[in-house]
Amino acid sequence: MAIQVSLPTILRPLAKDLRRVDTEGETLAQAIDFLEASFPGLKDRLVEDGALRRYVNIYINDEDVRFLGGLDSELSDGDRIDVLPAVAGGQ
Amino acid sequence: MTRYDDLLSSVGRTPLVGLPRLSPAPNVRLWAKLEDRNPTGSVKDRAALAMIEAAEKEGRLKPGDTILEPTSGNTGISLAMVAKLKGYRLICVMPENVSAERTQLLRMWGAEIITSQAAGGSNEAVRRAKEISAQNPDWVMLYQYGNPANALAHYNGTGPELLADLPEITHFVAGLGTTGTLMGAGRYLREHKPDVEIVAAEPRYGELVYGLRNLDEGFIPELYDETVLTSRFSVGPRDAVAKMRMLLEQEGIFAGVSTGAILHAAMGIAAKCVKAGTAADIAFIVCDGGWKYLSTGAYEGTLDEAEDQLDGQLWA
Structure with missing residues (x-):
């Protein structure tokens, strides 16, 4: 199962400076564990006490996972995951 | 009507x-x-008017006062219009990479502009504005990101x-x-x-x-x-x-x-x-x-x- 994850600049040093990495899993938690095996330390930057870190936003096919099921959000083949820091928008 | x-x-x-x-x-x-x-052409007129009128009611804002706000454009333009009509001075802190039209419009409406670094976007503008606000305690920061009157404008309107x-x-x-x-x-x-x-x-x-x-x-x-x-x-x-x-x-x-x-x-x-x-x-x-x-x-x-x-x- 191929799921592509795009990482923000700040996390790339933990992933051999890659902008996009492939992962596997039926849930977001599994997909993060899969990445952690190749890139130790990445999980700790995303997850804290079993939940997403406050200033980390993760999107599956552009939808914020906090409204899908958090770390239990389901994944399917071909899904696209984006990891982004929370920033101020608005005008 | x-x-x-x-x-x-x-x-x-x-x-x-x-x-x-x-x-x-x-x-x-x-x-x-x-x-x-809306009068200045954006949704932000609602929040700008509501935030200024709430500050007036609370006694935080008096005629002639200076308003300081981090904004990448529309809120600044709306605040500038309201400030002009009500007699306040407005200073906007905005990222240097916003569009040229927005900067020009703000100046046309009488606002003064302090730029913040492009890298960091609005986060940086907010940080700079908080810093400037601390140095100028008599300036009033309405702070659209945390001002209940902003949301209330939409709750009521x-x-x-x-x-x-x-x-x-x-x-x-x-x-x-x-x-x-x-x-x-x-x-x-x-x-x-x-x-x-x-x-x-x-x-x-x-x-x-x-x-x-x-x-x-x-x-x-x-x-x-x-x-x-x-x-x-x-x-x-x-x-x-x-x-x-x-x-x-x-x-x-x-x-x-x-x-x-x-x-x-x-x-x-x-x-x-x-x-x-x-x-x-x-x-x-x-x-x-x-x-x-x-x-x-x-x-x-x-x-x-x-x-x-x-x-x-x-x-x-």
């Missing part, structure tokens, strides 16, 4: 127009709330207007910036129609904006309450520009890029409703017209070119 005592009295009560060409089915309809019809014009509303879609529109109108609609879905469309910027962000120093507006929302979509510049152009081509509405991002989310929901066979009346916010963004390159050339042009800009 179309006659008002002065310009400030004409803020709000904007039209809601149907989009018969973009609506995907007879029972799945899209409705645009034309906030560009946008929300009731939507429900009155579209009692059958099933979805409300708006941009997620200060979160004022979604929090205020969202709460009002939820209280009166518990099943209504409140959907946020959040701009996804280019690398430069996120580039130097530390994940531990992120920013979440104080007004934001996740429980008001049903779902939240991240929309990149390519999709936003494509839908912004579609809105003009098919429905004749000339809107800014952030409206394109909102329409993208609204059309995604509409498509899901058609697939599920459910009826829907989806209202979304047209934040402003396209005039202020002509220099960004979003309105000409191919989508690839527009996407390249917007990279690194705060387009919403």
Whole structure:
């Protein structure tokens, strides 16, 4: 199962400076564990006490996972995951 | 009513127009709330007027006072208009990479501008404004990201207007910036129609904006309450520009890029409703017209070119 994850600049040093990495899993938690095996330390930057870190936003096919099921959000083949820091928008 | 005592009295009560060409089915309809019809041409007139009048009522703001605000454009333009008519001085802290039109408009309306570094985007403007505010304790910072009057403007205005014009509303879609529109109108609609879905469309910027962000120093507006929302979509510049152009081509509405991002989310929901066979009346916010963004390159050339042009800009 191929799921592509795009990482923000700040996390790339933990992933051999890659902008996009492939992962596997039926849930977001599994997909993060899969990445952690190749890139130790990445999980700790995303997850804290079993939940997403406050200033980390993760999107599956552009939808914020906090409204899908958090770390239990389901994944399917071909899904696209984006990891982004929370920033101020608005005008 | 179309006659008002002065310009400030004409803020709000904007039209809601149907989009018969973009609506995907007879029972799945899209409705645009034309906030560009406000006095300075954006939804922000509502929050600016409400925040200034709340500060006056609380005694925080007296004639001749100086207002300081972090803003990348529209809120500044709205505050400048209200400040001019009410006799305040306005200083805006804005990222140096916002469009040229916005800077010029602010100066035209009499605002003074302090720029913050492009890298770091609005986060940096907020940080700078807080710093300047601490050095100038007599200046009044209304702080749109945490000022309850911002959300209240939409609870008292946008929300009731939507429900009155579209009692059958099933979805409300708006941009997620200060979160004022979604929090205020969202709460009002939820209280009166518990099943209504409140959907946020959040701009996804280019690398430069996120580039130097530390994940531990992120920013979440104080007004934001996740429980008001049903779902939240991240929309990149390519999709936003494509839908912004579609809105003009098919429905004749000339809107800014952030409206394109909102329409993208609204059309995604509409498509899901058609697939599920459910009826829907989806209202979304047209934040402003396209005039202020002509220099960004979003309105000409191919989508690839527009996407390249917007990279690194705060387009919403």
